[in-house]
Amino acid sequence: xxxxxxxxxxxxxxxxxxxxxxxxxxxxxxxxxxxxxxxxxxxxxxxxxxxxxxxxxxxxxxxxxxxxxxxxxxxxxxxxxxxxxxxxxxxxxxxxxxxxxxxxxxxxxxxxxxxxxxxxxxxxxxxxxxxxxxxxxxxxxxxxxxxxxxxxxxxxxxxxxxxxxxxxxxxxxxxxxxxxxxxxxxxxxxxxxxxxxxxxxxxxxxxxxxxxxxxxxxxxxxxxxxxxxxxxxxx
Ligand code: F6P
Numbered sequence: 123x124x125x126x127x128x129x130x131x132x133x134x135x136x137x138x139x140x141x142x143x144x145x146x147x148x149x150x151x152x153x154x155x156x157x158x159x160x161x162x163x164x165x166x167x168x169x170x171x172x173x174x175x176x177x178x179x180x181x182x183x184x185x186x187x188x189x190x191x192x193x194x195x196x197x198x199x200x201x202x203x204x205x206x207x208x209x210x211x212x213x214x215x216x217x218x219x220x221x222x223x224x225x226x227x228x229x230x231x232x233x234x235x236x237x238x239x240x241x242x243x244x245x246x247x248x249x250x251x252x253x254x255x256x257x258x259x260x261x262x263x264x265x266x267x268x269x270x271x272x273x274x275x276x277x278x279x280x281x282x283x284x285x286x287x288x289x290x291x292x293x294x295x296x297x298x299x300x301x302x303x304x305x306x307x308x309x310x311x312x313x314x315x316x317x318x319x320x321x322x323x324x325x326x327x328x329x330x331x332x333x334x335x336x337x338x339x340x341x342x343x344x345x346x347x348x349x350x351x352x353x354x355x356x357x
Contacts, residue, residue: 123174124208126297126320126341126348127163127305128313131218132156133335136249143241143248148221155336155355160225162338162353163305167209170303210300212293213307214239222307232302238289241309245280270329283329286315294319313339320348 132152136144148156187193210232213219220235247255247262256263259276266273274282290312297304306316310333318328320341333339336355341348 123170124301124303124343125167125170126303126343127166128316128320128339128341129159129222129305129307129337130310130313130333130335131216131222131307132159134218137335140251140253141249142252143244145217147217151357152218152222152335154357156222157225158355159222159338160227162355163209164226164230166340167303171208209303209305210234211305211307212236212239214241214309214312216240216309219307219309223305236293238293239306239308239312242283242286242311243275243279243281245275245277247275247277247280271326283311283315286311287325290315290319317341321350322347 131148132155133149134146134152135149136146138149211223211226212234213223215235215237223233247259262276271283274280274285313333314328314331317323317331317333317339318325323331338353340351340353
């Protein structure tokens with residue numbers, strides 16, 4: 123059993139100005155969210171781990187050996203996850219995401235940064251507001267309004283949601299492979315893509331999922347699909 127926590131970075135200066143993309147720092151509110159996030163996730167994860175241990179203890183079967191020719195043996199392989207590390211913390215390479223995890227105890231958890239968790243790259247529109255874009259790139263803005271999934275932002279390396287899906291395949295494989303809980307601090311388009319995967323949401327609906335800042339989505343993998351719980355930060 124494990125949990126996958128998904129959240130956006132705390133409020134950034136670009137969020138306040140309504141600018142997309144960029145590499146802005148956190149505002150004072152974003153800083154406060156980061157501090158609360160570290161306390162919340164550390165406690166939530168500790169409680170989750172305690173519940174698992176308690177359940178294991180209470181349901182330990184009193185089994186007699188099915189066949190005396192076989193006896194329980196110690197494992198022959200090294201333990202798959204490092205001792206004492208049950209939660210990994212993954213961020214994008216952008217400042218606002220890295221700053222959002224600054225208050226976690228860095229000696230307690232494994233931290234990883236992935237550029238594939240960066241926000242959907244808006245090419246020539248980086249730094250613009252949604253009001254600026256139609257004035258400068260009216261055709262691209264209208265194309266994107268009609269087909270957000272496939273429309274790429276103009277300019278070198280401008281991305282569409284389909285591009286983000288492709289680059290996240292590596293993260294999905296890694297998430298499925300490891301056994302630890304993971305907190306992913308990322309951005310709106312990436313959070314939409316990951317949550318659509320875990321919650322089996324229709325791909326056409328994915329680019330429109332409502333994922334505000336200051337919310338923590340927790341997916342708990344079950345035998346058939348994932349359970350979702352949602353927490354909102356109260357400033
Ligand atoms: O506005 C914040 C933001 O993360 C932008 O940086 C990004 O371009 C956008 O959200 C993605 O959302 P949408 O695809 O709805 O424009």
